[in-house]
Amino acid sequence: MITVQGGCMKFGILYNTDYYPEAHGTAAKYYEDILTQVELEDALGFDAAWFGEHHYSGYSFGSPPVIAMAAAARTKRIRLGTGVSLIPLNHPIRLAEEYAMLDVLSGGRLEYGIGRGFLKYSHQVFGVSEDENHARYHEGTDIIVKAWTSNGPFSYDGKFWRLKDYTFFPKPLQQPFPPIYASAVLTPESAIWAGKHGFHLSCALFVPQQARVKTVIEHYRQSLRENGFRPEEKEISGVFQMYCAPTQEQAVREGVQYAQNYFKFFGALDARAAHDSQDFEHHGRGISRAFAAQP
Template identity: 30%
Template sequence: MGLRTGLFFMPDHPENENTTLALKRDVEQIIYAEKLGFDEVWMGEHHSGGREIVPSAEIMLAYVAALTKRITLGTGVVSLPYHHPFQVAERIAFLEHLTEGRLILGVGAGGLPSDMELFDIEPEETRPMMNESLEMIMKIFNSEGPVSHKGKYWEMNNMELNVKPYTKGGPPMAIAGLATLNSFTLAAKHGISPLSVMFSPVNILKQHGETLDRVAAEHGQPSPRPDWRITRVVYVAETTEQAWKDIRAGAEETYYDYLFGLGLRPLAKEDPDMADEDVTLEYMAETGPWIIGSPDECVRKINDLKKEIGEFGTLLITTYDWTTVDKWNKSLELFMRYVKPRI
């Protein structure tokens, strides 16, 4: 099977936009992606910041499930520190029935510093909380009866799901990571799909892949590389010049005014000592997080990425409001017509 493809929604929308229309546009894009033949769609969860406006991926995907037939639906991600593990397992088991098994449970530690502040959780606590929660969710899905747990962050006392998962043992799972290797260690250890999100440069992605190989071998398991998902910004136009003309203003607004303002700029650096002002749009394109240009240019960049980091299974296109709906949809069409067959 060739490289699978999908869309990854944060989703990010300008603060001055009509929220209802923005959400409807996301839904319409998912329906269009299914028509084009994309394999998957992933929906994020955020609670602050003013721009990433889906607080519950599960609710959004339940709505989308009723309007689609084939496309796989992933939570990208449920931020585990912000929810009790039993309630996550309960909602996901229920949603798996509503989607008739089209669901992937993507989990993570949460990425927005403002979300951590909102829930009064110290940043250094998010990964240990995620790790403990993940163990509990897996135990709940794989238990025939009540489950008890008393840990550092969570407790359960003889709790049992009223609605068992659609799939025995629960739906397929994925775990997201950015700069640290914790999530990729867990993915290889537990046989969970790894998900490299946001804008990690190629040298960081290589570390992700090497960690997957090493930890899987240590546990006597095959590398999860075939299930490895990587998110990239991809925009295709008739020419590379036209592609940049279409998206530059929107990209500058999202990155310079929002994402980098949140303190996320260091995640894009190949070298932590490089100056902030050197992390430009052109730098993002040169180091791999962005794949912008003509079909030929995008094919070259994706194939170069594959050569650099080795095998991975799915390329997820991060969606943004950087141009008109018509131009963005045209980019998706050009990708499926002229890029995907050649990667």
Template identity: 35%
Template structure:
């Protein structure tokens, strides 16, 4: 299993931490993740709420590109219905060029009502907007003129002057088994964030199984990449509730969870978090691999967890044999 790091970039104004200092912390984490040998560092795109304060992952990752040389610079995810697809194609092609071909792009349709309201986009249109945007972006990345006639976008021979270094890896975020099957049939990779939707590890397994079935029918080479994001804290003892419990509670007490708060104990029992010492987390990771997960996106920085705890957890995680 490939190991990567993921940050939603949740921010807490009441804490003694400015936005600028948090950005500095994130950039430091990306460099540290490279030092520890992680494959990628993924940043979420969010808008209009402290749940996530990176509205443009491309900007933050461009800064990271100048201080790193090996680690993949990932987005989890670019919310396609909120953007003009040609602009997005240019911005992420530019990031790929700046980083020497290290872009790792996850794409999705978004799920937070306040973001759709803020952009004035009808959530009922999310599927068609997403499909059109992804088609336009992938065409733009070939460097050929894009001709497109759709419900939301019309282009007549527009060509991007910027293309990626090569063909960046791309994941499509899904929630339900039906969507996973559909993406698999397209021969694409998938990205799952189960704490936002899954009931337990069994539900995650159902989604992966549906994806594998679809991918097998696609005729695409290989098996496809299944990237799963989970809150992760690797401590020195199996019970890390005292260290990480308050941070998890603060994280889940957001707009996303205010109607469906799940406790620390519930998430641990459902195996939707990776909390414990290295031995316990290693066993949980083997369980994920058995389900067909091929990449872990470890969400290590959440709930204003102290930077020294985040870094210590990342270091212990890097020491786990994921094969």
């Protein structure tokens, strides 16, 4: 994952993993390999390690804060991010609490990447209607920021969550709150919303429709300006696949199979529970259809 702000580029690794027991061994070995790698990244000066959240059979992590805490305890300076934390599928107070704890316990190293979650299957598991996805994302993020920044008790009367005189603990170490990276890949509304709130942007550079991604970034910057923020003060992070080998020819030959594996896995997840919500249609059919034309 690369992060760009005002011409300065940062490098990190996003663990948005798909697990294969025959390749990765046991869960214990798999996690240990990841943590050993993060220790090396810490020593080599990588800017951040990011952990994805999904709730399906070794696709990313069911609990990013637990693996991020394990990584934080074994490293000194590398920042720990989420790529992304699924706001609509979790109670926002639960998220505010666990990520604030992670920020405190990691010495203020949290980069909080947030997103809506694109798999209908996950919505089914968590009993959340897809048609509420955008609204829950916006309300949930609002509550998290309020929990992190309120001094003393606060109340919130939302459509999905209600709080009365709620006193939050602990305050995150980073003030006023940890950097938030809002995800927007192909949905202009998400980029406009990110800009409106002055969040940083996370996008995926590996989707086939790169022109659409470019448009989304333009929407984001425009929205920042319209809402009194300076685009050059905000970061844009982008995910793409990387594979290293002694020669470029070897890297392409070997690496392409892993990229294809991921796209196939991705496609299969989407196929097992196809989107059919009005919200999904309204918002341009989302990222999961971006690969519809891929082999």
